[in-house]
Amino acid sequence: MIACLFMPSFLMSMELPASLQVVLINKLIPFEKSLAANSNISVLVVAQQDVFQAFKLLKVKQKNSRFGVLEFAEKLPEKRYDIVYINDPKLMNQAKVYGLRHSSMLVSGIPSNAKSNVSLGLGTRYGKPNFFINKSLSDAMGVQWDNKIMNLAVVY
Numbered sequence: 001m002i003a004c005l006f007m008p009s010f011l012m013s014m015e016l017p018a019s020l021q022v023v024l025i026n027k028l029i030p031f032e033k034s035l036a037a038n039s040n041i042s043v044l045v046v047a048q049q050d051v052f053q054a055f056k057l058l059k060v061k062q063k064n065s066r067f068g069v070l071e072f073a074e075k076l077p078e079k080r081y082d083i084v085y086i087n088d089p090k091l092m093n094q095a096k097v098y099g100l101r102h103s104s105m106l107v108s109g110i111p112s113n114a115k116s117n118v119s120l121g122l123g124t125r126y127g128k129p130n131f132f133i134n135k136s137l138s139d140a141m142g143v144q145w146d147n148k149i150m151n152l153a154v155v156y
Contacts (some may be wrong), residue, residue, distance in 0.1 A: 014111075014124045018050040021109050021122045022058050024129060025083070028120070029066060032105065033144035035082060040068035044081040046095075047074050047088050051109065083107060092117040096137070103142035115156050119143045130154060 016024070029035045045052040052072040059065045069081070076084070076094055080102040086095050087110050096117060099106040106118035114121030114132035119141055121132035133145060133153045145153075 015109050016122055016124060016129055018048070018054040018109070019057070020129060021051060022054040024122055024131065025085075025107060025120075026058060026062075026066075028131065028149065031146040031149040033146075034103075034142065035066075035105070038082060039066055041066045041083060042069035042081045043067055043071070043083045043085065044077070045070075045072050046076060046084065046086040046091065048085060048109070051085055080104060085109075086118070087113070099137075099141045105141065105143050106137075111154075114154075125154060132156065 029041065035041055043055060045055060049072070052070075055067065055070050059067045059070060071081075076086075076091060076098045081104055083105045084095065084099065085107045086092070087108050092113065095106055098104065099119065105120060107120045107122065108114065108118040109122050111121040111123030111132045114134045116134070116137075119134055119138040122129070123132065124130060131149075131153045133150065134156045135150075138145060
């Protein structure tokens with residue numbers, strides 16, 4: 001029992017800093033078919049001010065950024081966004097319905113959310129940044145990942 005309490009942190013999946021999550025999302029865009037072809041990607045960040053600020057900073061730093069519309073909200077709207085970043089466990093069921101209805105990529109900074117709630121989870125694995133893809137949910141939402149990414153990600 002004690003061994004479980006002292007499990008090395010590099011074996012556990014952990015949340016990444018907001019700025020690193022946004023950089024990873026930006027790096028993954030060319031590996032998703034519809035986003036790679038889109039030069040004006042809309043992003044909604046739900047109830048995560050630090051992630052929203054990181055997106056704003058990236059957009060300012062990269063004058064040729066693909067991020068067009070970048071908005072913050074406390075809940076999911078009716079309007080469609082290409083990417084919706086969401087961590088709130090109370091909104092996950094609603095987020096799945098939203099993603100399916102609008103063919104939006106749902107992203108979370110909580111890796112375990114990729115098991116059943118979002119198409120892409122970001123976090124650490126063995127102490128290194130990694131991404132977690134829910135293949136069946138991605139397919140249902142119209143998210144088409146390149147095989148190169150599928151071979152590198154943890155796929156559920």
